[in-house]
Amino acid sequence: MTTPASDIVIDVHGLTKSFGDKVVVKDLSMQVRKGLIYGFLGPNGSGKTTTIRMLCGLLTPDAGKGTCLGYDILTEQNEIKRHVGYMTQKFSLYADLSIRENLEFVARIHRLENPEESARQAIEQLGLENRAEQLAGQLSGGWKQRLALGACILPKPQLLLLDEPTAGVDPKARREFWDEIHTLAHQGLTVLVSTHYMDEAERCHEIAYIAYGDLLTKGTVSEVIAEANLTTWQVSGSADSLASLAERLKGMSGVEMVAPFGSVLHVSGRNKTALEETVRSLEKLPGLEWKPGEPTLEDVFIDLMSRSQDNFQ
Numbered sequence: 001m002t003t004p005a006s007d008i009v010i011d012v013h014g015l016t017k018s019f020g021d022k023v024v025v026k027d028l029s030m031q032v033r034k035g036l037i038y039g040f041l042g043p044n045g046s047g048k049t050t051t052i053r054m055l056c057g058l059l060t061p062d063a064g065k066g067t068c069l070g071y072d073i074l075t076e077q078n079e080i081k082r083h084v085g086y087m088t089q090k091f092s093l094y095a096d097l098s099i100r101e102n103l104e105f106v107a108r109i110h111r112l113e114n115p116e117e118s119a120r121q122a123i124e125q126l127g128l129e130n131r132a133e134q135l136a137g138q139l140s141g142g143w144k145q146r147l148a149l150g151a152c153i154l155p156k157p158q159l160l161l162l163d164e165p166t167a168g169v170d171p172k173a174r175r176e177f178w179d180e181i182h183t184l185a186h187q188g189l190t191v192l193v194s195t196h197y198m199d200e201a202e203r204c205h206e207i208a209y210i211a212y213g214d215l216l217t218k219g220t221v222s223e224v225i226a227e228a229n230l231t232t233w234q235v236s237g238s239a240d241s242l243a244s245l246a247e248r249l250k251g252m253s254g255v256e257m258v259a260p261f262g263s264v265l266h267v268s269g270r271n272k273t274a275l276e277e278t279v280r281s282l283e284k285l286p287g288l289e290w291k292p293g294e295p296t297l298e299d300v301f302i303d304l305m306s307r308s309q310d311n312f313q
């Protein structure tokens with residue numbers, strides 16, 4: 001079934017951007033449907049922020065074209081800015097103003113008709129009532145991010161671009177922040193969010209993985225895992241025996257990735273038969289238990305990243 005054009009909020013093709021002689025985003029195409037939470041993942045410096053800035057009209061691509069909220073990213077950047085909420089990595093508010101004062105201030109900047117009422121609604125929506133008079137500078141990381149989100153949704157954007165909104169925030173606050181994102185998406189807002197956290201990636205409706213400027217994979221979490229076509233074995237044992245096994249596995253037939261996850265070693269590769277033969281040859285080693293396992297999203301990303309790094313070097 002094809003999606004009606006009006007349901008596609010981001011539709012860009014061939015986006016390319018260089019800084020000096022460094023190509024930071026290469027021929028990137030992506031489509032995001034309305035009401036979706038779309039996760040944007042990839043190693044540091046892979047071009048996520050640059051892409052986000054091209055989508056919201058803050059940067060002009062060197063090549064490529066497309067629309068955001070139906071507006072042309074090359075010629076209608078001001079329209080896009082008017083309808084998009086962008087929470088940057090270093091989004092900051094006035095530390096010596098209260099939550100309420102900060103929100104009223106933002107509402108005034110956006111020339112909202114009734115700043116006090118808009119701020120009140122945002123405070124209610126984000127469950128900040130008990131803290132409305134607290135100074136923003138005294139808030140914990142999680143509450144600060146929630147306030148920043150409140151400021152972004154004040155002008156009632158149709159699209160939210162969140163650049164690593166929960167970096168450094170504790171797990172409980174991250175979970176609450178994500179509950180809020182889901183509520184907003186349920187109300188029809190589209191959200192593009194960059195993150196380094198796997199649990200957050202798994203809470204997205206769709207994800208895209210970008211490394212060194214190349215968009216390597218996209219789809220739902222299960223599509224991305226299936227497409228990677230990885231076979232994974234999980235080995236448990238003592239820390240010492242796993243460490244020496246990891247060394248021994250390097251370069252063995254069928255072994256493309258070895259990654260420790262706590263007290264379990266994940267051994268993955270795309271050639272199922274070759275990997276199985278290697279596993280059979282090592283199964284008799286004492287103190288180790290081998291189990292066929294399902295590859296996780298993290299296995300897939302580690303594999304994608306190491307392969308793209310190889311191509312990059």
Ligand SMILES: Nc1ncnc2c1ncn2[C@@H]1O[C@H](COP(=O)(O)OP(=O)(O)OP(=O)(O)O)[C@@H](O)[C@H]1O
Pocket residue numbers: 019024042043044045046047048049050051
């Ligand atoms: N204005 C700029 N001038 C020069 N280089 C830049 C500029 N903006 C970004 N870069 C470079 O482009 C590359 C991609 O940066 P970008 O911030 O888009 O990556 P990212 O995926 O968002 O990284 P992170 O996860 O660390 O935030 C980096 O090497 C960065 O140093």
